Amino acid sequence: MHLLCSVYKKFDQPDTGKLLLRIMLGGILIFHGAHKLIYGIDEVREMLAASGLPAFLGYGVYVGELVAPVLLLAGIMTRAAALFIMINMVFAWYLGDAPETLHLDAQGGLMIEGLLFYFFSAIAVIFLGAGKYAVIKNS
Structure with missing residues (x-):
């Protein structure tokens, strides 16, 4: 039993866990932002306009999917960056994924599980x- 406790204590590294969470959230999300940087945000702006929201809010996607992930990765203004990611996910859900909230994909997972992953990871940060x-x- 003592050996097991000493092994567990070696894994008691909350700061390493926080770093891994930041790397995972920022490191995966930044690819979505890079895609929008390369291909533009016309689709996002169209969804905003179709929902009656100002199209200029679409530029917020650059903050939520590029700037915030970079800040997370560096550990600068981490909580604020995570808040922007969380808000970005709320907009993504509202604009595109709300109708699929309770639908399952071909493998039995929620259609919006990626969105939920980003949202709740941001809350954890x-x-x-x-x-x-x-x-x-x-x-």
């Missing part, structure tokens, strides 16, 4: 902060 492996501590 808001509560946890950056940890010690960050450019700016306690952000």
Whole structure:
């Protein structure tokens, strides 16, 4: 039993866990932002306009999918960056995925599980902060 406890203690690394969460969330989401940077946000702007919202809000996707992930990866303004990601996911759900909220995909998972993954990971970062492996501590 003592050996098992000592093994578990070696894995008690909350700052490493926070870093991995930031790398995972920012590192995966940034590819969506890069895609929009390369191909534009016309589709996002059209969805906003169709929903009666101003099309200029579409530029917020660059903040939520490019700027915020870079900040997360660096550990700068981490909680604020995660908040922007969370807001971005709310807009993504409202504009495109709301009708599929309770639908399942071919493998039996929720159609919006990727969106939920980003949303709840962002909430976790808001509560946890950056940890010690960050450019700016306690952000």
